[in-house]
Amino acid sequence: MAGAVGNEEDVWGKAIKAADDLYELRDTFFPQNPDDKISKLQQESDLALKPLDSIPAEQRKLPLQRATYEYLRGKILDVVPDYRKEAEDHLSKAVKLNPSLADAWLCLGNCIWKKGDLTSAKNCFNLALSKGSNKKILCQLSMLERRMVQGAENQAEMVEQSIQHAKEAITLDVKDGNSWYNLGNACLTSFFVTGAWDHSKLLQSLKAYQNAEKDERMKLNPDLYFNGATVNKYLENYDRALSGFEAAALKDPSLNAFEEVEKMVNLLKKLENLLKGHSREKILASLASTIGAVNLNSSYKRATLDVLSEGLNKGVAVVGKVLLFVKHESITPLRYYLVCDSNQSCFVLSVYGIRNDAIKEGDVLILLEPYFHNVEFSWKGKCYKFKSIRVDFLEQVLVNGKALPPHQAIRTSIFAQHKP
Known part of the structure; x- marks a missing residue:
């Protein structure tokens, strides 16, 4: 029995x-x-x-x-x-x-x-x-x-x-x-x-x-690395994003994560080259003089790139002039611009969720409470180094002294799909 x-x-x-x-x-x-x-x-x-x-x-x-x-x-x-x-x-x-x-x-x-x-x-x-x-x-x-x-x-x-x-x-x-x-x-x-x-x-x-x-057990899940890399991309943690996309690609080739790596490397190279090219131009001096004449709201303290702290700078405003709009391959609504401050220092400005035509070359910007990041890391033997300012809200950007209208904001959406 x-x-x-x-x-x-x-x-x-x-x-x-x-x-x-x-x-x-x-x-x-x-x-x-x-x-x-x-x-x-x-x-x-x-x-x-x-x-x-x-x-x-x-x-x-x-x-x-x-x-x-x-x-x-x-x-x-x-x-x-x-x-x-x-x-x-x-x-x-x-x-x-x-x-x-x-x-x-x-x-x-x-x-x-x-x-x-x-x-x-x-x-x-x-x-x-x-x-x-x-x-x-x-x-x-x-x-x-x-x-x-x-x-x-x-x-x-x-x-x-x-x-x-x-x-x-x-x-x-x-x-x-x-x-x-x-x-x-x-x-x-x-x-x-x-x-x-x-x-x-x-x-x-x-x-x-x-x-x-x-x-x-989760180290076998390629989506974990891909999604983590996506978050790091939005946060501009470039080195972590690159590592995450590469790990995802190695675990699941069908994710096309290597394409994400390639797009990001191309963007970083472009940003670096543009910064090097513009830092030598005599035009910066005349640009800087127009920036200095901009009046600020008294509740904000005017600052230049060299005095910003890593991270969020509360109660601070940076005035800059747009040298150019940086075109890149990513489909995310993260716009990149090359900007010069009144000290003739060039930096990369990234703004999330705005339309392509919201900020144009030659515009004078007032960036309120900017998030500053000194980008410096190595990837595959190549060292990337540049200064970056990020603004996350439309209200943080004044263009030629005016606030951006609400219709200039864009949204993107992702939703859960049933995964086999």
Whole structure:
């Protein structure tokens, strides 16, 4: 009798392990061609069904046994990126036979998400959570909520819900890298949804990604490195961004992260060359004299580049003249300009979220409470060195003595997608 029970546990154990191994492959296998991954998953899912089909019919008769069988079959079939009705049918049977099977609800929600029924997917995740708190389910719910933000009227409220569910997952296991990664994504989405003005959300996102990297299992996740590099790119931490994109590219060639590296290196070279070229021009003297005549609001202290502190300079204003607009390949709305101050010092000005025609060559700018960064780092044997000022809000820039009108602001958005 004991041998029979042991044998029964063994066949079910093999079927469960086959399903787990299949999803491990999904999360760690990143070939050059994404189609190769799909064909590999299809091939391995066919093999994973064999241990399940080898379970004798008498061990599938009871409702709970039948529910587990249907759940495992549906889960295995659903491993591919595209929606499969067959997978949904099996998972639906599983939850009817055993409504307490939380992971079956989770898998059913993921399956339904793929066909675009986001509301029903959310219901499945909530039903799964009603069986008890679970970090994996909370993370999927958080990701789904970020996807549902797209086109919604209450976007800020919905993304805040996503952040709260991500944080709840972390409280269940503070060392789980996937939960931290999910929180990082939620904070990054919030940054864009709220108009890309809340810098603290970027910093929270970066901190969450750093915590995720402490989990050895997450070091196989290329998206973690890509998303972390994206945050560092917005923060102009160029060396970290380059390292992150390169790490992502090595882990998953299909991400085209090497293109991001190339774009950033080209931009940095361009900035450096332009600064070197203009620093020698006699025209700087005449430019500087026009800058000196600009009147400032008395609540701000006039400053030049050489007296700025690293980081945010509160209560300070820098007056400069635009030498040129720097064209670059990135699709992000981060504009770069070459600017000269009244001391004839040239620097790179980066302004987030404004239209191309908002600032033109020859404009005199007043930069309020600028964020100063002395860029100096090496990458692949090449040293990059220049001074940079960044402004994050439209209100921080006066162009020829006037505030920029609201229509000059632009926004960009990113939303969670269902990842296979």
